[in-house]
Amino acid sequence: MLKFTEDHEWVRVEGDIATVGITEHATVQLGDLVFVELPEVGATFDKGGDAATVESVKAASDVYAPLAGAITEVNQAIVDEPAKVNQDPAGEGWLFKMKLDNTADADSLLDEAAYKALIGA
């Protein structure tokens, strides 16, 4: 199940694990990323908590936890090479995975059509 947030994140839910990244629209708006800071594995977040930071030359942007849960895995490859997020935001540029406190919460996120409408695509 692929979902989106109004903060331009994508969320792929498989069982009770959600993989989170930022959308291509977000990467275009942010520009080339030069630094990514990811949460510690095991860290827990409420929905909307500051989970990660992505930075371009000009600015730092927070990435929020799309749902409540605990971090199970982070993508070290994008820490080593932030440009991967720009190159493949929906694939190799994923940010982190989290175990959801409540899988059903994902239903509250935007579906692809709603997200496309949000960004005027």
Added chain:
Amino acid sequence: MNETALRQTPLHSLHARLGARFTPFAGYEMPAQFKDGVLKEHLHTRDAAGLFDISHMGALKVVAKNGDMKDAALALEQVAPVDVVNLKAGRQRYAVLTNDAGGVLDDLMIANLGDCFVLVVNAATKEADLAHLQDEIGEDCAIQPMDRLALIALQGPRAEEALSPLAPDIQQMRFMDVRMMEIDGVAMMASRSGYTGEDGFEIAAPIEKVEALCEKLLAQDAVAPIGLGARDSLRLEAGLCLYGADLDTNTTPIEAALEWSIQKARRRGGAREGGFPGDDVILAQLENGAARRRVGLKAEGRAPVRAGAQLYADENGSTPIGVVTSGGFGPTLAAPVAMGYVPAQHATADARLFAEVRGKRLPMIVAATPFAPHRYKRN
């Protein structure tokens, strides 16, 4: 200021056609970036040539009412700690306007064009500068905003190559030369200077001619349009101050490490010692040092440290000792770079400080600027 009140430069429609993403800056709607984005625009300027619209900045023509250039020079020396008397025709130099406390009202270029001086000042301060100059030297000098001119900069190692076909004379110019010349058959003012640390030119062109000039420059492979985002990262790597961030009315030129801009003639024992606002403070600091200094800062880690970050002497210190005034990622260095103010005892190369970023204390090292070597054509 609401968005409808934003002013546009004469190049606004060209920017829009080139795919600019606009941002409000000093009351103008300016291109933050073009299609390539800040990172690639920055690197392109270092590798080839970048074209910048700087028409938001102000140009002021200053002449003595009696027509004597020396009197105009002496008048300008009353408002800035700089030697204007010995600034030869065809040359320009950097200066600051000071207030009575020695604080910086603006930083600017003063160009001697032989029959007048031209001051190029910051966008956000240009109205205040004009009023200040009218108050201080308006009795003896006529000060005229050059409103019919658009300002552009062409910067980078291929700037000379790109501009030469339109103005072969520029090949004879060296860093900080300035002159009136024909560029593509139109009379313009050109200087070999800029705000990137690279070789390059700044051009004041008639408003109705500037778009055609830009299109001819952009038609060349070496030249790409560059927005304010890369302008900021380029000047940061070059260790150049941004007024309003690294300089303000609470900062003296000595605190800002700009003492190189105050020539011997204006210092203690000089031919025209003092005689500018705040001279008591500034001359004393020149001799005894300032309590705090602007320094370059390199991060040990990879996280950019940006303006506003507090600086600490210790990883666990509770009281900040200083603050970052400009900072970000330097694309040429592929590393974070910053500038900030710290107490003099910490303003020594290799001093280790800590910047607070998102609740963490990140180690930073005081480092010489420029971070990216200047590549001016000095000879």
